Amino acid sequence: MAIPICTMTPERKRMITPEEVEHIGWLARIKLTGEEKEQYAEQMNDILDYFGKVDEITTDVEPTYHVLELHNVFRDDIASGSLEQDAALANAPNKKEGFFKAPRIM
Amino acid sequence: MMSITDVLRRVEEASAEDVVAEHLEQIRKSKFNTFITVAEDQSLKRARLIDSGESKSGGRLSGVPIAIKDNMSTTGIRTTCASHILDGYIPPYDATVVERLYAEGAIVIGKTNMDEFAMGTSTESSYYGPTRNPHNPDCVPGGSSGGSAATVAAGEVAISLGSDTGGSVRCPASFCGVVGLKPTYGAVSRYGLVSYANSLEQIGPIASNVEDVAFLYSIIAGHDPKDSTSVEVDTEIGIDCDVKGLTIGVPAQYFGEGIDPAVESAVWDGIHHLEDEGATYSEVDMPHTDYALAAYYIIAMSEASSNLARFDGMRYGLRTEDKDWSTTFSDVRVLGFGAEVKRRIILGTFSLSTGYHDKYYLKALQVRTLVKQDFDLAFKDVDVLIAPTMPMPAFRIGELVDPLSQYLADVNTVPINLAGVPSVSVPCGSTDGLPIGMQIIGRYFDEPRILGVAAAVERSSQYS
Numbered sequence: 001m002a003i004p005i006c007t008m009t010p011e012r013k014r015m016i017t018p019e020e021v022e023h024i025g026w027l028a029r030i031k032l033t034g035e036e037k038e039q040y041a042e043q044m045n046d047i048l049d050y051f052g053k054v055d056e057i058t059t060d061v062e063p064t065y066h067v068l069e070l071h072n073v074f075r076d077d078i079a080s081g082s083l084e085q086d087a088a089l090a091n092a093p094n095k096k097e098g099f100f101k102a103p104r105i106m
Numbered sequence: 107m108m109s110i111t112d113v114l115r116r117v118e119e120a121s122a123e124d125v126v127a128e129h130l131e132q133i134r135k136s137k138f139n140t141f142i143t144v145a146e147d148q149s150l151k152r153a154r155l156i157d158s159g160e161s162k163s164g165g166r167l168s169g170v171p172i173a174i175k176d177n178m179s180t181t182g183i184r185t186t187c188a189s190h191i192l193d194g195y196i197p198p199y200d201a202t203v204v205e206r207l208y209a210e211g212a213i214v215i216g217k218t219n220m221d222e223f224a225m226g227t228s229t230e231s232s233y234y235g236p237t238r239n240p241h242n243p244d245c246v247p248g249g250s251s252g253g254s255a256a257t258v259a260a261g262e263v264a265i266s267l268g269s270d271t272g273g274s275v276r277c278p279a280s281f282c283g284v285v286g287l288k289p290t291y292g293a294v295s296r297y298g299l300v301s302y303a304n305s306l307e308q309i310g311p312i313a314s315n316v317e318d319v320a321f322l323y324s325i326i327a328g329h330d331p332k333d334s335t336s337v338e339v340d341t342e343i344g345i346d347c348d349v350k351g352l353t354i355g356v357p358a359q360y361f362g363e364g365i366d367p368a369v370e371s372a373v374w375d376g377i378h379h380l381e382d383e384g385a386t387y388s389e390v391d392m393p394h395t396d397y398a399l400a401a402y403y404i405i406a407m408s409e410a411s412s413n414l415a416r417f418d419g420m421r422y423g424l425r426t427e428d429k430d431w432s433t434t435f436s437d438v439r440v441l442g443f444g445a446e447v448k449r450r451i452i453l454g455t456f457s458l459s460t461g462y463h464d465k466y467y468l469k470a471l472q473v474r475t476l477v478k479q480d481f482d483l484a485f486k487d488v489d490v491l492i493a494p495t496m497p498m499p500a501f502r503i504g505e506l507v508d509p510l511s512q513y514l515a516d517v518n519t520v521p522i523n524l525a526g527v528p529s530v531s532v533p534c535g536s537t538d539g540l541p542i543g544m545q546i547i548g549r550y551f552d553e554p555r556i557l558g559v560a561a562a563v564e565r566s567s568q569y570s
Contacts, residue, residue, distance in 0.1 A: 024452050
């Protein structure tokens with residue numbers, strides 16, 4: 001079966017090290033183990049190498065964040081319904097006196 | 107496979123409760139792992155309300171069961187996004203599309219399997235195990251809406267909803283031999299759809315035939331005050347499958363390196379058939395197609411890294427033992443997210459980070475402008491574009507394990523999401539018992555036309 005082939009330059013640079021993957025993972029609040037760091041760095045280098053394709057284009061067109069030409073949509077300032085407190089809290093794994101209970105910040 | 111008409115007739119002959127019971131029996135016997143949650147009690151209850159006349163009767167889908175992809179909110183029915191992190195989550199509200207279906211008397215029979223958080227092309231990344239392709243159980247059904255397409259193909263339900271961020275309705279429709287529509291961005295409310303990449307995705311209908319897809323689209327489309335990116339559309343659409351005078355553009359870039367010859371020839375057969383019925387075709391150039399895949403993945407992952415930040419274990423789903431805030435936040439995510447979801451969040455975070463933002467994210471958004479311009483220019487000369495939905499038929503479970511190789515399979519579907527135009531995948535042939543789909547791509551909000559062309563293909567296809 002034919003699968004599109006990824007063309008990669010043999011001398012491609014390592015764009016991201018396992019340590020950087022660990023750092024970015026932590027920024028996204030995903031702490032990686034030693035083995036995961038290595039495996040992800042390997043895969044991410046392949047993927048980032050492919051992503052580098054967008055950098056081949058030289059252009060000064062405006063970026064498109066959104067395809068429809070919509071601008072901010074306002075509604076009238078009229079109160080409407082929302083979830084009852086019990087319903088909003090129903091799925092919380094930890095709650096106390098009508099609040100979500102979170103771990104300590106520091 | 108069943109049609110809506112078949113099911114309505116059966117409701118008429120017997121009752122909604124009988125129909126639901128028959129569907130539940132069929133789903134229980136399924137060998138394809140199409141559902142994550144079967145809403146047995148809720149669906150029977152709703153059927154009884156319809157039979158007793160307590161529920162609004164006269165709806166256009168009165169008593170018709172529908173399968174909903176498990177990333178859409180359903181009151182009282184567990185919603186998992188095929189992820190461990192949403193363990194035990196029972197939504198307190200309905201997605202707008204679900205509300206609209208209920209208003210027509212439809213019955214949510216269950217929540218279908220998918221790639222975790224809709225991130226995939228094969229439905230193999232589900233925490234609940236892979237869905238199997240009804241045409242060959244060793245093959246994937248496509249993804250990420252694999253359960254929604256496979257359950258229709260297996261004849262378990264007549265209709266389902268999927269969501270399409272980069273091909274997630276069209277790919278499984280193609281692999282499973284059913285019809286799937288990715289509507290114009292903004293045509294269908296995303297309220298209650300768990301966001302993955304919200305500037306790209308749309309909810310779309312899946313069915314065994316074009317008419318049912320068009321009908322389902324007319325029910326779910328239209329402005330919703332709860333989604334400020336949704337717009338009013340004309341939902342009174344009739345499908346006109348007369349293609350006399352239709353101009354078709356065939357983008358050479360979509361028939362590129364690596365395309366399976368059987369796919370190429372099936373799609374051309376479809377085009378020639380339309381030509382026989384009075385359409386004309388010409389080759390069109392979409393020069394930025396080659397850059398679309400990289401741009402798509404950069405944008406999708408960047409948006410995902412932001413959207414999935416809400417999964418912190420505080421308000422719903424998994425929670426681990428309390429430590430400090432950041433450690434607990436991370437513990438929950440390490441335990442709850444699968445490998446592909448973690449990979450995409452980390453890559454997205456990287457693409458948005460200082461020093462790389464301009465090289466990756468901003469550049470991808472500029473490429474998006476160029477891809478959109480390709481479509482705008484092409485549609486000055488032609489009414490629709492036709493291309494293979496996927497460059498290959500369904501691959502085998504476990505065949506594409508390297509993440510990048512699976513991303514590359516999306517080469518023909520992602521440009522459509524970058525531009526936001528509508529596209530419908532319709533079966534046009536088969537190879538070794540596996541279906542082949544072609545996509546008909548249209549101008550913004552030109553769903554009636556692409557559905558009409560799809561109906562003409564369907565009528566001609568010996569496969570259906």
